[in-house]
Amino acid sequence: MHPILDNPAWHALTSxxxxxxxxEGPVRYFWNDVSPFAGLRTNSVDELRALHDMLPFSGVVAVVSPTELNWPGPWTVLGAVAVWQMVCTQPLKTFKAPVKVVALGAPDIPQMLALTKLTKPGPFEQNTLQFGYYEGVYHGDRLVAMAGQRMNPQPYAEIxxxxxxxxxxxxxxxTSLMRRQIHRIQLAREIPFLHVKADNARAIKVYTELGFVKRKEILIYFVEKR
Incomplete structure (x- = not known):
């Protein structure tokens, strides 16, 4: 089931x-101020080398793979993170958010960057907001919680x-923010999915209670072009 999700970045970048x-061709990527993810059709050594040659910028790139990859010499491999890929196929029951949730936009970016730097939910860059559908909760003038959508390998949408x-x-x-994202995705007749570090038991518990199930454990490689 869900074979598209074996290579979510490639399918997102092409849908x-x-x-x-x-x-172009079998090599696609986001600009690095939006997201570090790149997508390759097959993750072959030739495609990994072509990605290195094609990128017009240096820095860190992320590649998702269900199996270990053989990286060609030009790349510096920084490491690989094991994550659970979880999918929600259950219809969300009606709910009412117990707190005021607001749409996040350009004026909120400094606080979004500060919150993600502190809590480390995964890569979040200056223009990641371009993916859309980011929402948050403020306490006074302080952003204290947020969630959004990133990769959209149709018919799936990543929270x-x-x-x-x-x-x-x-x-x-x-939980409130997650429910809103699930609701939005399902209204669009898409299927919510997400990635969570395999050792993040607290988050996995929350996601499981919301109806997500583990699809498989996959790897996110972080490599650097210098």
Whole structure:
């Protein structure tokens, strides 16, 4: 089931996120101020080498793979993170958010960057907001929780950047934001999915209670072009 999700970045860059895609042929990537992810048709050594040669910028790139990859010499491999890929196929029951949720836009970017830097939910860059559908919860003038959508390998939509400030954990903020994202995706007749570090038991528990099930454990490689 869900074979598209074995290579979500490639399918996102050639379908739902095509407007943000760069590259050609079997090699596609997001601009590095949007997302570090690149997508390759087969993740072959030749494609990995072509990605290195094609990128017009240096820095860190992320590649998703269900299996270990053989990286050609030009790349510096920084490491690989094991993550659970989880999918929600259950219809979401009706709900009412217990807190005020606001749409996040350009004026919120400094606080979004600060919150993601503190909580480390995954890569979040200056223009990641271009993926759309980011929402958050403020306490006074302080952003304390947020969630949004990232890769869109149709018919799937990834929920991403789910995070809560440590001072506001245990209040159901992430759950409320997740429910809103699930609702939005299902209304669009798409299927929610997400990635979570395999050792993040707290988050996995929340996602399981929301109806997500583990599809498989996959690898996210972080490599650098110097």
């Amino acid at each position: 739902g996120n095509q407007s943000l895609a760069h590259g 991403s950047a789910v995070c809560t400030h440590p001072d506001f954990l245990g209040r159901g903020l992430a």
